[in-house]
Amino acid sequence: MTLDGQIEIDAIAAVQKAVQQHGTIRDELIPILIDVNREIGYLPAAALEEISRQLRVPKSQLFSVATFYQMLSTTPRGAHVVQFCESAPCHVEGGRKVWHTLMDALGGIKSGETTPDGKWTLVTTSCLGLCGMGPIIIVDDDIYGNVNPQQVAEILSRYA
Amino acid sequence: MKAVRSMVLVTNDPISLQRGAQAVYDCLQEEVNKFGLAGEVSLAMIGDVAREDAAPLVIVYPEAVVYGPVTPKDVPLLVEEHLYKGRIAADLQATNRELTGRVAWLSTRKGALPAEQRIVLERVGVINPEDIQDYINHDGYTALRKALTSLTPADVIAEIKKSGLKGRGGAGFPTGLKWDFVAKATGDRKYVICNADESEPGTFKDRVILEGDPHSIVEAVTLAGFAVGANEAYIYVRGEYQLAQQRLKKAIIQAHEMRFLGKGICGTCFDFDIHVHSGAGAYICGEETALIESIEGKRGEPRSRPPYPTTHGLWGKPTLVNNVETLANIPAIIRHGASWYQGFGTKSSPGTKAYTILGNVNVTGLIEVPMGITLREVISIYAKGMKNNATFKLAQTGGSSGSVVPASLQDTPMDFDSFNKVGLSLGSGALLICDESTCVVDLARVIVNFFRFESCGKCSPCRIGSQKAYEILTRISEGVGTLKDLEDLEKIAENLYQLSNCGLGQTVGTPVRDILKHFRAEVEAHIRLKVCPTGVCAMSGRWSPAK
Numbered sequence: 001m002t003l004d005g006q007i008e009i010d011a012i013a014a015v016q017k018a019v020q021q022h023g024t025i026r027d028e029l030i031p032i033l034i035d036v037n038r039e040i041g042y043l044p045a046a047a048l049e050e051i052s053r054q055l056r057v058p059k060s061q062l063f064s065v066a067t068f069y070q071m072l073s074t075t076p077r078g079a080h081v082v083q084f085c086e087s088a089p090c091h092v093e094g095g096r097k098v099w100h101t102l103m104d105a106l107g108g109i110k111s112g113e114t115t116p117d118g119k120w121t122l123v124t125t126s127c128l129g130l131c132g133m134g135p136i137i138i139v140d141d142d143i144y145g146n147v148n149p150q151q152v153a154e155i156l157s158r159y160a
Numbered sequence: 161m162k163a164v165r166s167m168v169l170v171t172n173d174p175i176s177l178q179r180g181a182q183a184v185y186d187c188l189q190e191e192v193n194k195f196g197l198a199g200e201v202s203l204a205m206i207g208d209v210a211r212e213d214a215a216p217l218v219i220v221y222p223e224a225v226v227y228g229p230v231t232p233k234d235v236p237l238l239v240e241e242h243l244y245k246g247r248i249a250a251d252l253q254a255t256n257r258e259l260t261g262r263v264a265w266l267s268t269r270k271g272a273l274p275a276e277q278r279i280v281l282e283r284v285g286v287i288n289p290e291d292i293q294d295y296i297n298h299d300g301y302t303a304l305r306k307a308l309t310s311l312t313p314a315d316v317i318a319e320i321k322k323s324g325l326k327g328r329g330g331a332g333f334p335t336g337l338k339w340d341f342v343a344k345a346t347g348d349r350k351y352v353i354c355n356a357d358e359s360e361p362g363t364f365k366d367r368v369i370l371e372g373d374p375h376s377i378v379e380a381v382t383l384a385g386f387a388v389g390a391n392e393a394y395i396y397v398r399g400e401y402q403l404a405q406q407r408l409k410k411a412i413i414q415a416h417e418m419r420f421l422g423k424g425i426c427g428t429c430f431d432f433d434i435h436v437h438s439g440a441g442a443y444i445c446g447e448e449t450a451l452i453e454s455i456e457g458k459r460g461e462p463r464s465r466p467p468y469p470t471t472h473g474l475w476g477k478p479t480l481v482n483n484v485e486t487l488a489n490i491p492a493i494i495r496h497g498a499s500w501y502q503g504f505g506t507k508s509s510p511g512t513k514a515y516t517i518l519g520n521v522n523v524t525g526l527i528e529v530p531m532g533i534t535l536r537e538v539i540s541i542y543a544k545g546m547k548n549n550a551t552f553k554l555a556q557t558g559g560s561s562g563s564v565v566p567a568s569l570q571d572t573p574m575d576f577d578s579f580n581k582v583g584l585s586l587g588s589g590a591l592l593i594c595d596e597s598t599c600v601v602d603l604a605r606v607i608v609n610f611f612r613f614e615s616c617g618k619c620s621p622c623r624i625g626s627q628k629a630y631e632i633l634t635r636i637s638e639g640v641g642t643l644k645d646l647e648d649l650e651k652i653a654e655n656l657y658q659l660s661n662c663g664l665g666q667t668v669g670t671p672v673r674d675i676l677k678h679f680r681a682e683v684e685a686h687i688r689l690k691v692c693p694t695g696v697c698a699m700s701g702r703w704s705p706a707k
Binding site for chain 2: 026027028029030031033034057061064065068069070071072086087088089091092093096125126127128129130131132133134
């Protein structure tokens, strides 16, 4: 079984599951995309094809929607996704120094990039609504607040 | 501003000065020193508080006591009684203790901060948000029952109109009027949408309400549906707020079980249902027409208006869109009445507002106070002063879309009218407080970058304008900006305001314009002197249009 073949099988299974939960009407499109993205880690082409088939929505419209929203990704991501808020409040509360430390700690990759070993993807986000505890780092589903540069290495070391 | 125990303000408008305000101030300084309170009491002179009848006024915080008219010979007694012994000097108090447009004297709830008054946050932190019984025990669903069994939809709308409630999402549109539009619109079905997309930087008040008191929104949305003639609602919650979505879904299930949702609510013939709809990470989806597009399964691109959602909204039907905090006020207004609500805040902006406090202050967080509080009050009382005794330089009050308020305007009451009068816009109430280590060019760059990233791309002025503005600000921060760049920046800001298709583009120019208005010298230092006064900007001397 090739890796592509496995991804295709997983993609179709994830879509079936999402469609069963939400139905096939047009206003369930984004909830379905979110669920599949969550399940697989991103939206492979095979998933979009299947959704297009099930909801009877043209693929161009699907790509148009999938590429618009920040939480959806059409490219594969690393094993762990690191999100960093770059909006004004976190920035004012010391975000700049944390950001530089974070980039260095991940081997100098820039926002949107994945480390060569596929372990980390670094993403800058807009305000996450956690501003009272800025600067904020989110790794996968774990939220870290009031982060200072000295804590960055320790936070990253918690992930295999 | 350092953290102090008491703050004393003396009015210094022309009438106060004529009546000896300076002498009063000097006397206060002397007496405070005499009692050895100099380190604990801060003294400041402030502008007009619209109380000529009792000028000069002396206002003491945190108790928000108003003394007036005060003469120098009253001062020793005032200082000894109030500041030294902690007792209000009743004889010196002004008649009618309230200040127009300022924080009014309120009896404080035990444990709450002075003058804080919780309406939308009443149950947050007090009840278990996942237990409908707890909600019911705290007056939950009584407003809904009252409306369905003893009021007509027109009654409800009239009450909301009378209360003077204005939208709390940032636009400040009169809520009752909007409800009226939707109620009067023709259509075979109507919708209510609760805008819980909350993506304005610095704002998290809606998240706290949804996580802490989800039933209040369930009740409010149902009340809104009854008033405007809708039987279905969507609560559009941003994708990142997983906990809020879970709690809302649970609350809806519980409400169904107890017949507060579904068919025949409270034994009447009113049916209503609510769907929780998740966003997927797009600031623009907080704009009401973009939100509607997103629910319809499309890119969140704002529509051309008119027509407005009130007549042509979701699936082309009349749709009411309201912010979470706006809706959270509704059950209380129906329960207690419009007159009760008007007792808080100012005449033009009644009620309370939830403000988030962020930035270089000692205490960040969320408060709910009557509208009309000033920045100075927020910083010194609630935020407990600037961190490390720094100096307050500027603040943004509406998240990144808001005006930039320089220190010279920190005594302006934070209500819609007072702000408009001095050329500022209030916005969502996210108070980002910056000290003197903040570089205005760096801040402007971060703000414009946010809009550049979040621009939907549909209209050229915003798509191209935000990109160009970002490039100019980056060049200035690298020390290769020119004066022509500033001219271009101003032109772009103006174009954005005049030509953008939606509010996002229109507000990109606001922080830029305000910064150029109040801090031009600092910006020009980056250009003329190739220096960043605060030492923040890279100033590498190089820039290329990379990505």
